[in-house]
Amino acid sequence: MKGEEIKPDPERLDYILKEQQILAATLIPVEDRAAQLGDVVIVDYQGELISKEGAEEGADDEIETDGLSAEDFQLDLEEDQFIPGFIAGIVGMEPDDIKEIEVSFPEDYGMEDLAGRGVKFKITLHEIKERELPELTDEFIQTISSYDTLDALREAMEKQFIEEADNKTADNKKRELVKVLVDATEVELPETLIDQESTYLVNQAAMQLQQQGLDVNQFMTKEMVDNMKERSRPDAIFQVKSDLVIQAIGEKEELQVDEKELRVKVKELMQELKGQNPKRSRVESVIYEDMFRNLVVDFLLENNDFEMVPAGTLAPAEEAESDEAASEATVEVVAETTETDEEE
Numbered sequence: 001m002k003g004e005e006i007k008p009d010p011e012r013l014d015y016i017l018k019e020q021q022i023l024a025a026t027l028i029p030v031e032d033r034a035a036q037l038g039d040v041v042i043v044d045y046q047g048e049l050i051s052k053e054g055a056e057e058g059a060d061d062e063i064e065t066d067g068l069s070a071e072d073f074q075l076d077l078e079e080d081q082f083i084p085g086f087i088a089g090i091v092g093m094e095p096d097d098i099k100e101i102e103v104s105f106p107e108d109y110g111m112e113d114l115a116g117r118g119v120k121f122k123i124t125l126h127e128i129k130e131r132e133l134p135e136l137t138d139e140f141i142q143t144i145s146s147y148d149t150l151d152a153l154r155e156a157m158e159k160q161f162i163e164e165a166d167n168k169t170a171d172n173k174k175r176e177l178v179k180v181l182v183d184a185t186e187v188e189l190p191e192t193l194i195d196q197e198s199t200y201l202v203n204q205a206a207m208q209l210q211q212q213g214l215d216v217n218q219f220m221t222k223e224m225v226d227n228m229k230e231r232s233r234p235d236a237i238f239q240v241k242s243d244l245v246i247q248a249i250g251e252k253e254e255l256q257v258d259e260k261e262l263r264v265k266v267k268e269l270m271q272e273l274k275g276q277n278p279k280r281s282r283v284e285s286v287i288y289e290d291m292f293r294n295l296v297v298d299f300l301l302e303n304n305d306f307e308m309v310p311a312g313t314l315a316p317a318e319e320a321e322s323d324e325a326a327s328e329a330t331v332e333v334v335a336e337t338t339e340t341d342e343e344e
Contacts, residue, residue: 034092
């Protein structure tokens with residue numbers, strides 16, 4: 001089987017440190033040159049939509065354009081800032097310069113009324129400032145971290161980045177392993193199991209929206225829920241199938257969850273959920289299933305060889321090439337509908 005190997009980015013720490021330097025930079029006024037990329041400028045700008053060819057007079061009156069004008073606006077002259085072409089129009093201006101430019105909103109702009117529309121801006125440049133970055137001294141490191149020296153920070157962060165990369169590589173191997181097993185296993189799934197999992201996935205999505213402050217009851221109609229369940233069906237089928245395969249392999253290999261560790265994890269989670277009155281049986285069931293799944297997957301990882309390839313190498317069409325390797329691990333799976341606590 002193949003798995004994508006994630007390697008730490010050797011430039012990641014330098015990028016993070018540069019960001020911290022920029023945040024802590026001192027802005028120094030500039031008077032003897034024109035604005036350039038990397039500067040910070042103070043501008044006024046007034047924008048006016050360019051009428052579409054053949055449009056009737058007043059056709060744009062209802063479009064919200066308050067965001068097209070501002071006074072004493074501080075702007076970073078970075079190429080990916082603002083509307084494409086706006087920053088380029090300011091580069092080269094000097095204090096007190098006034099300039100008119102024409103730019104266009106991207107076709108995929110978030111406000112539909114403005115997407116793809118041309119705008120004429122009148123820009124007045126008041127001030128130019130450049131950033132004076134603090135030096136990367138041990139003293140500066142102490143102001144942005146809990147470390148005393150740059151060397152100590154670098155050593156700790158590089159160790160963390162390696163651990164993160166190793167964890168992502170391990171996750172890739174587990175994901176590929178489970179996919180290969182599922183693809184190599186033929187089993188007829190009861191519709192009730194698929195529907196239960198689809199409902200669970202939709203409920204999870206709704207909970208995430210609620211955590212973002214959205215009132216799901218306002219827009220999640222029965223039709224929308226049915227559509228979400230239908231879209232989640234492939235994921236539900238994969239999850240149900242993988243659960244059955246994992247269960248069958250675990251039973252065949254007589255793998256057992258450590259009961260003492262299970263009790264400790266249940267106790268810890270019950271303590272975290274104190275006040276929410278969770279069902280202990282439900283908490284224990286969820287933790288047991290997670291531990292059992294990890295136990296089986298770790299067992300399979302130890303007993304299968306992986307060819308590690310660079311990140312981004314594996315395409316969906318290529319993943320099926322590992323079916324032969326999985327055939328030896330394929331076991332007979334029987335799908336049964338069982339009564340369980342309702343998934344929350």
